[in-house]
Amino acid sequence: MNRFNLRVEGETRLVGTRRFAARPGLVYRAHVEPALLQRWLLGPEGWTMPVCISEPVPGGAIRFEWSDGRGGGFHLTGHYVLLEPFSRIVHVERMHLPDPTPDNHVETRFEPDGHGTLLTLTMTLPDAATRQAMIDSSMETGMEASYARLQGTI
Amino acid sequence: MQLDMAFAALADPTRRALLARLALGEATVMELAQPFAVTQPAISRHLKVLEGAGLIERRVEGTKRPCRLSPAGLAPLEAWMEQLRRSMTANYDRLDGVLAEMTQAKKDDMP
Structure with a gap:
């Protein structure tokens, strides 16, 4: 069973891991190609990503816009810092809810794991206060409630 | 808000182990220190961090101060x-x- 595991590491880091049955090359592509991102990076069921900009070069833009199909939605902006095909991506992102959340520095690693891939996602916030602000703002948006509601309908 | 302290408290493996033990039920410092290769004062310091973060509660029972998980922590x-x-x-x-x-x-x- 390929479970997503998420844990706290140090004062400002969250580390997530997940195994995939496909090779690192494919998992990497699914993380940078817009047509592929739009098929899976959606959060709860019922949401879509009508706008997906991903320019996988250092400094390249990232912009994801999500919609719940009922007039609700939010977006994320950021940029790529470095890309090492097909093993590592570093990017910076922030959510707009509509106020921007603090910058979240994300490193995504793709390591061969048998015939598949071990993905390790490390999210680093500038400091503990920033992480606090992020937690507070995400709790305030009511996303929790809508996720819980949607979860119940799946 | 005690979230920052909760994060810091959880970052340490010994403190995570202490919380895991307390999830099984209330325990004294001596009981908590037993499985670890560290001194009781060291365990007491970890417990202080956990208490400060609102993750555990302690009560007085004679000379003992047993710990338990704080439900809201x-x-x-x-x-x-x-x-x-x-x-x-x-x-x-x-x-x-x-x-x-x-x-x-x-x-x-x-x-």
Whole structure:
């Protein structure tokens, strides 16, 4: 069973891991190609990503816009810092809810794991206060409630 | 808000182990220190951090001060992480499907 595991590491880091049955090359592509991102990076069921900009070069833009199909939605902006095909991506992102959340520095690693891939996602916030602000703002948006509601309908 | 302290408290493996032990029920410092290769004062310092973060509570019983998990302690942090966990689990489950199709398409391309 390929479970997503998420844990706290140090004062400002969250580390997530997940195994995939496909090779690192494919998992990497699914993380940078817009047509592929739009098929899976959606959060709860019922949401879509009508706008997906991903320019996988250092400094390249990232912009994801999500919609719940009922007039609700939010977006994320950021940029790529470095890309090492097909093993590592570093990017910076922030959510707009509509106020921007603090910058979240994300490193995504793709390591061969048998015939598949071990993905390790490390999210680093500038400091503990920033992480606090992020937690507070995400709790305030009511996303929790809508996720819980949607979860119940799946 | 004690979330920052809760994060710091959880960052240490000994403190996570202490919380895991306390999840089984109330315990004294001596009971808590027993499985660890560290001194009781060291355990007491860890417990102080956990108490400061609102993760555990202590009561007085004669000369002992048994500890137990604080019911409200982990709620906000856990709720936030659970939200993230849920949405990313849904994403990655979908990604499994996308990858399966990509793998199949690659095979179909081969002569």
